[in-house]
Amino acid sequence: MRQVIIIGSGPAGFSAAIYAARANLKPLLIASTVEVGGELMNTTDVENFPGFPEGILGPDLMAKLQEQAEKFGTEVLYDDVTELHVDGPVKKVVLGSGAEHEASTIIYATGSAYRKLHIEGEERLSGYGVSWCATCDGFFFREKTIAVVGGGDSAMEEATFLTRFASKVYVIHRKDTLRASKIMQERAFANDKIEFIWNSEVVEVLGGESVKGVQLRSTVDGSLRELEIDGLFIAIGNDPRTHLVHEKLQLTDAGTIWVDGRSSRTSVPGIFAAGDVIDPTYRQAATAAGSGVVAALDAEHFLADLEDASVEEPAAVAAEVIVS
Structure with a gap:
């Protein structure tokens, strides 16, 4: 024993x-x-x-x-x-x-x-622009354009933290309202570097050796569009x-x-x-x-x-x- x-x-x-x-x-x-x-x-x-x-x-x-x-x-x-x-x-x-x-x-x-999105490109580009930890990887995105997926407190915290490094932070959320607490929402809304993309979900991470963008699908009408970014942070828990x-x-x-x-x-x-x-x-x-x-x-x-x-x-x- x-x-x-x-x-x-x-x-x-x-x-x-x-x-x-x-x-x-x-x-x-x-x-x-x-x-x-x-x-x-x-x-x-x-x-x-x-x-x-x-x-x-x-x-x-x-x-x-x-x-x-x-x-x-x-x-x-x-x-x-x-x-x-x-x-x-x-x-x-x-x-x-x-x-x-x-x-x-x-x-x-x-x-x-x-928690992962289980979409094309997510696993392949993990560590090459796709991350689940802003504290760990935010430093590598100085003056870059990045996106955060999520609508809860974690996503708002990640997005706010990432504005210390990135020049632009998109928050992508599949609804038109957030789950985050009021104080976390207000903090994110007041940050000039953060822009919200509502009623949208990421369906593919784009890029060869590193993230170059994401493909988004509207949760309202199903239409597709591409968003150019240098990094994607997934904050869905x-x-x-x-x-x-x-x-x-x-x-x-x-x-x-x-x-x-x-x-x-x-x-x-x-x-x-x-x-x-x-x-x-x-x-x-x-x-x-x-x-x-x-x-x-x-x-x-x-x-x-x-x-x-x-x-x-x-x-x-x-x-x-x-x-x-």
Whole structure:
């Protein structure tokens, strides 16, 4: 039986693995067969992760995190978790291959998935003008013309933030009213760099090696037109990957896993959560990495308490025998 099993191979998962391995907990990290490395695998230049002043490619950053985790003794397994058993002192992880692994603790760091438009050119130009994170990529669009898709608070926040860099920001929304809160709407409407394109949906991202424009379809009459832009930011929400823990762990109103304050402790003892799966607000590689560190330390303390309890119990029994 393992001491720690980590589910997830993003910055949170590998940061947890580094700390757990250095604590000699010999962690097993289950990295999936499809989405190894998380969302950073779809990112080109990462310039806001501490320690890389010249920037680093997203896949290269994840490779370095994995190398560091394995250097200290993390075992990485490429398989998909299909079922979790979290009740009781022994936790069980069932994999797609049919294999089962048991552990005293589990760190759940599966991240979140950005909602996508599922249109032509979206995947192909991901990282080459198509982005889901203004904070991550806005810097690369200085004096460029870009568009944001969405009508909620996230879209208004992204659009407003992007005006720090872009010369023009279009907001494309399929209706003629926004879902965003009144204050976020007013902020966007008051910004001279933002122009709204109402009753329109993006049906194709145009460009060869980078984004050159989008094709728009009217939601009123179905007519098509093209809009020239240099970048497209998709802000229609994201979904934390919590499908494995529904009705097993307590969730928040935002759909993320509930944790106790600033800790990683979930509603089930021995189960810890880290990264975007507990974070509906920041969703940055650096914050996810820090969250993974917290989870590893919490798991280490939990295991130490278990060991102390197992030592004290025989001692108490022995004392009873002597007295009797």
